Amino acid sequence: MKINIPEYAQTALDMLHACGYKAYIVGGCVRDALLGKTPNDYDICTDCTPQEMKKVFASYNAIETGIKHGTLTVLIGHDPIEITTFRSDGKYSDHRKPDKVRFEKELSQDLKRRDFTINALCYNQSEGLVDMFGGTQDLQRRIIRCVGDPTERFDEDALRILRAMRFSSVLDFEIEKGTSSAIHSQKELLKNISAERIAAELKKLLCGKDPARILTEYRDVMAVIIPQLEPCFDLKQNNPHHCYDVYTHICKSVNNISPDWVLRLTMLLHDIGKPLVHTTDSAGVDHFKTHQLKSAKLSREITGALKLDNRSRSRIYDLVLEHDTRIPPVKKSVRRLMSKYDDDFFDDYLRVRRADTLAQSGYMREQKLAELEAIGEVARQIRAEQLCLHISDLAVNGNDLIDLGYEGSSIGKALKMLLDAVIEERTDNEKDALVTYLKENFK
Numbered sequence: 144m145k146i147n148i149p150e151y152a153q154t155a156l157d158m159l160h161a162c163g164y165k166a167y168i169v170g171g172c173v174r175d176a177l178l179g180k181t182p183n184d185y186d187i188c189t190d191c192t193p194q195e196m197k198k199v200f201a202s203y204n205a206i207e208t209g210i211k212h213g214t215l216t217v218l219i220g221h222d223p224i225e226i227t228t229f230r231s232d233g234k235y236s237d238h239r240k241p242d243k244v245r246f247e248k249e250l251s252q253d254l255k256r257r258d259f260t261i262n263a264l265c266y267n268q269s270e271g272l273v274d275m276f277g278g279t280q281d282l283q284r285r286i287i288r289c290v291g292d293p294t295e296r297f298d299e300d301a302l303r304i305l306r307a308m309r310f311s312s313v314l315d316f317e318i319e320k321g322t323s324s325a326i327h328s329q330k331e332l333l334k335n336i337s338a339e340r341i342a343a344e345l346k347k348l349l350c351g352k353d354p355a356r357i358l359t360e361y362r363d364v365m366a367v368i369i370p371q372l373e374p375c376f377d378l379k380q381n382n383p384h385h386c387y388d389v390y391t392h393i394c395k396s397v398n399n400i401s402p403d404w405v406l407r408l409t410m411l412l413h414d415i416g417k418p419l420v421h422t423t424d425s426a427g428v429d430h431f432k433t434h435q436l437k438s439a440k441l442s443r444e445i446t447g448a449l450k451l452d453n454r455s456r457s458r459i460y461d462l463v464l465e466h467d468t469r470i471p472p473v474k475k476s477v478r479r480l481m482s483k484y485d486d487d488f489f490d491d492y493l494r495v496r497r498a499d500t501l502a503q504s505g506y507m508r509e510q511k512l513a514e515l516e517a518i519g520e521v522a523r524q525i526r527a528e529q530l531c532l533h534i535s536d537l538a539v540n541g542n543d544l545i546d547l548g549y550e551g552s553s554i555g556k557a558l559k560m561l562l563d564a565v566i567e568e569r570t571d572n573e574k575d576a577l578v579t580y581l582k583e584n585f586k
Contacts, residue, residue, distance in 0.1 A: 146176045146266050151222040152185040155200075156267055159226075162199050164191040165250065166226075167265035167273065174261045177272075177282055178314075187226045188265060190248045196226060212244050229253035235299040251275060258296055258303045259310065260288050285316040293325035301332035305344035305368075308361055312351025323360075330364045341368050342449040349407040355394040358411070362390065369411075371441050374418035381429045386504035389417050399498035405455050406491060409462045410498055412442040439464035461488065466495050472517035478525055478566045482532045493519050531565045531572040534558045538574045539581075547578065557585050 148156070152168060159166035166189040172182035189196075196215045197205060204218040213228035229247040236242055247253060250265070250273065257263040260278035272279070276290050287310050289296040289303075297303050304326050311318050318326065333341065345368065348354060358365060366373040375390040385392060396410040416437025422430050442463045446456040461484060470476040481489045493515055500511045531537060537558065544554045561581060565572045570580040 144177075144272060145268075146173065146272075148266075148268070149185065149222070151219040152187065152224055153268075154219050155187055155217060155224050155226060158199055159187070159189050159191055160267075160269075162191070162195075164189050164195075164199075165229075166191070167250070167267045167270075169254075169265040170257070170262050173264040173266050173272070174278070174282065176266075177264070177279065185224055187224060188229055188250070188253055189226060190229050190250075191226075192228050192246055196228075212240075213246055230256070232256050232299065240300070255290060257290050258300070258306060260290055261310075263290050281319075285314070286319050287311050287314075287316050287322060288319035289322045289325070293322045294329065297325055297329045297332060301329070302336050302340050302344065304330060304333055304364065305336075305341065305348065308357050308364065309344050309348040309351070312348045312354045312357045315352040326361060327363060330367050333364070333367050338448060338450045342451060345449070346404040346408070349397060349411065350402040350404050353398065354407065355398040358394045358397065359391070369445055371415050371445060372411075375415060378418055378421065379429065380417075380431075381423070381427060383428075383506045384503050387502070389414055392502050396498045396502035399501045400494055405458055406462075406494060406498075408446075409442075409459050409466075409491075409495055412445060412459065413438055413463050413466045413495065413499065415441050415445075435464055435467040438466075458488075458491075462491055462495050465492055466499060468492075470518065472514060472521050474521055474525060474530070475566065475568055477518060477521045478530060478532060481522060481525065482562065482566055489522055493522075531562070534562050536572070537561055537565065537577065538572050539577050543574070543578075544581075547581070553585075557581055560585055 146168075148168060156166045156168070166187055168185050169188040170186050172185045175182040191199060193207075193210050193213055193215055196217075200215070200217045206216040206218070206223075208214055208216040208225065209227070213230050214225055215227075216223050216225050229250060229252060230244045231247050231252045233243040233245065254263045254265070254273075254275050260276045260281045262278070263274075263276050264278045265273045277288075281288050287307050289307075307318055307322060307326060310316065348357060351357070362372070362376060366376075372390065372393075375393060376388070378389040380387065380389060380392065387395065393411060393414055396413065397407050400406045400410055414431075414434060416439075417431045417434045419437045420431050420434050422432070424430060439460050443456065443460050446459055451459075465480070468480065470480055480492070497512065497515055500508060500515070525532070539558075539561065541554050541558065544557055549557055561570075561577050564570045564580055564584070565577075570576050
């Protein structure tokens, strides 16, 4: 078969070949091309050493991104391409990166150290596809399988455990039995991996085609990276609104929301506080009162441990906190919640509530979904009418209040009171009406 290689990558291959070196595009770009996808980027492997590469690409901007491990990034036009020398790896004392590498002349030495067979594929136009470990067959069988002994591959780099789960989720492939067994047995090695690396793989895993399958099958692995999930395992919810245990409900809710990592992580964490507030009444019905408060607190701890950015952490916290907030489909109630957050929050709130509802029992499901649709319609009306939702929407501002003689912190307090009054429909959002209300009610 023929793979169409973009001009900048082909230029790099041609320059290496012209100087007498072996060179191939390798890894994910070959895998994606065979799957009929357009690769996001291209990597090249070669028997050319880093010092020799500098000479080959002397007329280009070359960045020593990983020169110690044989990698040079060359900018061809506006496109960067990573070029790495064939290598074999030494001991991995930290279960993440080799202590040292040895540059090799044979392609086989390089490919046999790679993680999965579907990533150990390489190609160039003259030789075609090179597949030494059955990666093509595994693509056809939709299988994730380690190159060689999976125990050795995971012991070398524990992040490969999450990478296997991520590829399985994103590609909707099964994980081969031996590879799967090694994932379960070596899961504790993930404690050696940085939070940032774990978070990067978790985001991609959650945005796969069927993350619930992976989250369920490898829940023991998930408990290593998010220990607060474990108390949710098999915790029954004997309640008319639920038909699954807490963790199963969580997993199904993740699948029910759009593949945005913030939203999917929100669903993963939205009920994580339930074990902390679980009670059973005299009739044998389970209750989880205030679980949203506990879940929000835990979400803040977990997203902090994962070292996520502050904006995403805040959004996840707020969505978890409000995920069980129920409001009637009337303007006053909808405006009140809309006014608490930024313009996009309310739509995410509805998505979260819908995903949560779809992962519950069929009891009152249609009524719940109909109410959410009605709430959404009210929100659309509020936006269409451009009703006041925030202080910036008021018909008066800080300068107006200064002109009226207000100063200091009283200005902010007065504006907040006016916003509340407008939302509660105690006054109209018109300047004269607001000034009159202010004079009569703000002391």
